[in-house]
Amino acid sequence: METTNSIGTYLIEKLYQNGAHHVFGVPGDFVLGFNKLLEDSQIEFINTCDEQGAGFAADAYARLKGLGAVCITYSVGGLKIANTTAQAFAEKSPVVVISGSPGTNERIKNPLLHHKIRNFDTQYNIFKELTVASTVLDNPKTAFEEIDRVLAAAKRYKRPVYIEIPRDMVNKPGNIDYSLDLQPQVSNPEALAEVLREAANKINAAKQPVILAGVEMHRFGLQEELLKLVEKTNIPIAETLLGKSTISEMHPNYIGIYEGAMGNKFTREYVESSDCLIMLGTFLSDVNLGIFTANLEPKYSIYVTSEKTSVGFHSYDEVYLKDFVLGSLKANIHPRELNVPNDFKPPRDFSVISGKPITIARLFECLNSFLSKDTIVIADVGDALFAGSELFVYDKTRFLSPAYYASLGFAVPASIGAQFANSSVRPLVLVGDGAFQMTGMELSTIVRYGLNPIVIVLNNGGYGTERPILDGAFNDILLWKYSRIPEVLGAGLGFDIQTEDELETALLQSQTHSESFCILDIHLDPEDTSPALKRLSRALGERVQN
Amino acid sequence: METTNSIGTYLIEKLYQNGAHHVFGVPGDFVLGFNKLLEDSQIEFINTCDEQGAGFAADAYARLKGLGAVCITYSVGGLKIANTTAQAFAEKSPVVVISGSPGTNERIKNPLLHHKIRNFDTQYNIFKELTVASTVLDNPKTAFEEIDRVLAAAKRYKRPVYIEIPRDMVNKPGNIDYSLDLQPQVSNPEALAEVLREAANKINAAKQPVILAGVEMHRFGLQEELLKLVEKTNIPIAETLLGKSTISEMHPNYIGIYEGAMGNKFTREYVESSDCLIMLGTFLSDVNLGIFTANLEPKYSIYVTSEKTSVGFHSYDEVYLKDFVLGSLKANIHPRELNVPNDFKPPRDFSVISGKPITIARLFECLNSFLSKDTIVIADVGDALFAGSELFVYDKTRFLSPAYYASLGFAVPASIGAQFANSSVRPLVLVGDGAFQMTGMELSTIVRYGLNPIVIVLNNGGYGTERPILDGAFNDILLWKYSRIPEVLGAGLGFDIQTEDELETALLQSQTHSESFCILDIHLDPEDTSPALKRLSRALGERVQN
Known part of the structure; x- marks a missing residue:
């Protein structure tokens, strides 16, 4: 078995050189050989519960480190991250999708191999729609060149790319003897x-x-x-x-x-x-x-x-x-006097009113006073984002959110990617209950790898962004006891929060509990939304009906 | 607002006529108008936690009722079910994917609307790869005809189809005055x-x-x-x-x-x-x-x-x-004597050995004696399926599994679809711990709608199917306390099972506890796999390396 200068090894080296020191994913039989190579390399492979979680984690990692990677198996893994890859495309996040696939030697006569959809190219055709460059490494003569070409596109356009490795190609030696004419993008x-x-x-x-x-x-x-x-x-x-x-x-x-x-x-x-x-x-x-x-x-x-x-x-x-x-x-741009009112600054002191039910507005005032230089805020879609937009963060790129593509369920898995990208930060995750029910159990991955985000669940019993647009039972969700999740996962600290003093106590305890995640179940009135969300929902509502 | 004979109403009528009396999904702003129509119709809309769960539920429903439907929003909903739709395609399950999308009047000048990927057709292009017929209902003159054409394809080929409704078309009147020449598939x-x-x-x-x-x-x-x-x-x-x-x-x-x-x-x-x-x-x-x-x-x-x-x-x-x-x-086929050994029948009595740690083989012997005429077995991928294949079920179509496409995470959400398709059955869900961590929290949906599957978690700490092929840390998963999940969801009965007598007790209690789900955490030795899986893994292992 030749592994030095193998296609798999070359890909791993190039990923590492470009900053992807962690790769997120779920294994499967068509990608196991590459998983083994990863395990033996300087890259750390991070298992998530579901591929969706890996896709979001890789996206967040890419936003912080300049390149992220997700490694999954054919179809049953790949298609689970169609959505997260679409988000990376829409919001310009350079994620490398690495998919195992059936060996070239298994494809002869087009047999019905498990995980096959319409034909062996179905997944590739789909990812061509979602990436700026894509390749199937089915030829050892061109594989190294293809890897370089595709990774260069990810870095140039800051958008996802797709690399498929048939499993019989992982350990095949590639051909290093080529020249690739990659013209840098330089202005006239x-x-x-x-x-x-x-x-x-x-x-x-x-x-x-x-x-x-x-x-x-x-x-x-x-x-x-x-x-x-x-x-x-x-x-x-x-x-x-x-x-x-x-x-x-x-x-x-x-x-x-x-x-x-x-x-x-x-x-x-x-x-x-x-x-x-x-x-x-x-x-x-x-x-x-x-x-x-x-x-x-x-x-x-x-x-x-x-x-x-x-x-x-x-x-x-x-x-x-x-x-x-x-x-x-x-350029010859003249300096000028700064004449903006200096009262546009965050309220940094927060005085608790004991026993007072917590509201969105007061929650975010309190969080503003709780932020520190080590905080990275990760906001999911909904009021987590709209209310979160008024937080004042301390440093560059300390606020992540899917504020254009707007896929619910980003924040918890994104906190995994963020903390691996920068181990000196502690994520503050803002997530609605609807979004949490999609991907929140990736807290399991957080426990497994010893990460420690503080997760704020905005619990209002449903899809709060949609209620003002058009309401119905379809906007309701089941009430979970989010603070009990640590009992299922065997780690973490849960808080059930109704009042301002409970919030303050929980945040203080979370600050000192740094060995695992904390989850704060913030019970909110379903009618209580942030002013920004009220304004947005009204604007959206006008467009639902023709 | 014209709703009688509107495009939305027509689609709902046709779905209902063809057996889709329940539609599974998650709402979103581009589909809210259609959700409202559904809520006011004779179809029941079933909210799942994540779109993936809705996709699997609709697939199971289709397998039992001849047509299933999943209704989601544009991109952030649609692409989350690319994988479940691929499974329906591969395994011939007639699922109707209904996606809301931006209104035709919003697409002029190609603006950057939220959820847009490359262009407004990206999702449509992807679903063309995953379905046998697809349409965007952007023209009231042809919308009814298109609905008929696409649903006919689902029924003829038993494969998924895609129907996209721009949100300004939902309440537009359609044109009923057409004739569609649908030739039935008749043999020569x-x-x-x-x-x-x-x-x-x-x-x-x-x-x-x-x-x-x-x-x-x-x-x-x-x-x-x-x-x-x-x-x-x-x-x-x-x-x-x-x-x-x-x-x-x-x-x-x-x-x-x-x-x-x-x-x-x-x-x-x-x-x-x-x-x-x-x-x-x-x-x-x-x-x-x-x-x-x-x-x-x-x-x-x-x-x-x-x-x-x-x-x-x-x-x-x-x-x-x-x-x-x-x-x-x-045809003139002669009857003949049946000469197969009549000892090929299930062991229907199971004698517990008290205190004996449970093994896969004994677990399935026990389950065989526990099955009844009301049981539908739903097996996820892995040893749940391979060991499950040796169960003897009592009636036709009382065993569901993704035995070709093999997407992990099918079983729990599939039990939702199965029980809505046939309310007289009680699902027995067989699911590995790896698969459970992907979609198992759809137990939330089960609680919300008062369903009552019995969920058997084969807990061996990882991806047991993969260990014999090629093992590494990537095959490990975090140990959850599955029996504590009822505490998070506020309903259900959990059992932590190490021995044969604990298994028997739990199954007996589950039989009488019919008001909600039961979950049995079966602790298995990671080395303990069924003979069928051992044989399969060996065969697969030969193909991982070149």
């Missing part, structure tokens, strides 16, 4: 110079310029450069919901999350009255724009992403986000 | 007559004919006709694993599950020494054929399915399973 220098001149003039001439930073600042690792730009120019900075935490939100220039009619009034008015809106790496999605309630004037905007650059109504070809941001640090 | 009468003559002659001339009945006997509802054929001719009948329970396994002509080297010796020798093997509705898959260890002589075979008919080495076009089975009841 003259076009870049022109747009930088135009942007600098526009910014310098403006009375109220503002930066609106988006998700690509995280994905392209431009947080430090963004901070330099802010400090060099003193321009205030707002963020989109998906882009939240591009810089520390304790920074004096930070003015909040802009999300159209969903967001807070101060941020909205400041951004919408700007005469020079500098949008950097921002997705113009419905959620980011408050279901298109945003009122942003194109004529006042400078819009730069990895895909498109425009100033006012004209566009520049071949000008890319990273080059623009780096260039702007050297 | 002359070809049918010829194959029936040839088959009858071959059978009559044979010394040891045997029927090998497969999954299509369930899917095409031919169980009663099969029983008549057996009783008319007195030919012994074996079944494939996927086809298990085509007739009562207490029938004197039943000789067991044929699965090559995996199966029991008597059945294997009887089938392989047959000089006339009548395969009816049988998939020649690797699992059914004991990973191709089967030794069946084509020259002795009569092979009839909905797709292909052959005798010896020649094939007949335009001869279909149903016509062949009905025709065979009138």
